Amino acid sequence: MSRCLLNLTPDQLRDALVAMNEKPFRAKQLLQWIYPKAASEFEEMSNLSKPLRENLASEFTLRSATVVAENVCADNTCKLLLEFPDGERVETVLIPDGTRRTVCVSTQIGCAMGCAFCASGLDGLARNLTAGEILEQVLRFHSLETPVTNVVFMGSGEPLANYDATIQAIRILIDPAGLNLSARKITLSTVGLVKGIRRLAEEDIPLTLAISLHAPNDELRRELLPTAANKATIEELLDAAQEFYDARHREITLEYTLLDGVNDSNLHADQLANLAHQIRCNINLLSYNPVENLDFQCPNEVRFQAFANRLSQRGVNVNIRTSRGSDADAACGQLRRRKA
Ligand code: SF4
Known part of the structure; x- marks a missing residue:
């Protein structure tokens, strides 16, 4: 089976071309076609010779997935369902906002x-995605005329549980020979895997780290996020977050999805404010997209705002993030489940 070029680092790609008796400068041309120009066919690569294009096409592919569903919402949020040759499917979402074009990628099936x-998480883990499969989700929405400006690792899967592929994809996104994005335009959202956060702090990548907290005490966190909460307490998690801040000097984002009657009381707000004062952070309050067969709901607007106000009154830097794409199976994993 042909290998997808997106799985090769720029150095590996240079080596592959040298092995084909090509001059090293061809790698630069090829990388420009793959990333900034987001070519999906070798035929498009007009400054490469025909024999080279044919050689490349006989050994490699530029895309590995096919688009099996596309949902576009009234707010122009676009969700694609991609299917890989093994039949596994994954979602990728474009969220346009003025000149900002953010892609939300998945890291696992x-x-x-x-x-x-x-x-x-309803059906468990099927498999990890490769770096190329992660990058393809971005390139599906990218072109020279309409470039992707931001990438958030917030789709299906836990990025730090697929560490190597995630980091390889991020390195290509920020590589001047790749998509040349600023690391600051990349957000990695983790459920809070402490070892992974510590490892990430050692990478020279000043990305934005978002930690899904969703509960302000360990007892409730064990109910809502059992796997993560059983691996580490909130105190241990905040220690790891502080290490990341000390190493990368990037303020941490704590994500907190409000769930009606579950984690939205005044006491919860006060507990959350106390945690927020322990590290340099801001809090993103997220509205919940209901999921079929799950019993959780978003609180009403009054309750939502009251929770946000209570945090602000306690000196917490709080942002309200309303849901985008609510008519496109917005909760991550929902389109994949519905089209299964
Ligand atoms: S919220 Fe994130 S970490 Fe938790 S099950 Fe869903 S995809 Fe996995």
């Missing part, structure tokens, strides 16, 4: 973390 409110 399904997820092993089993968070109680999440559609992606």
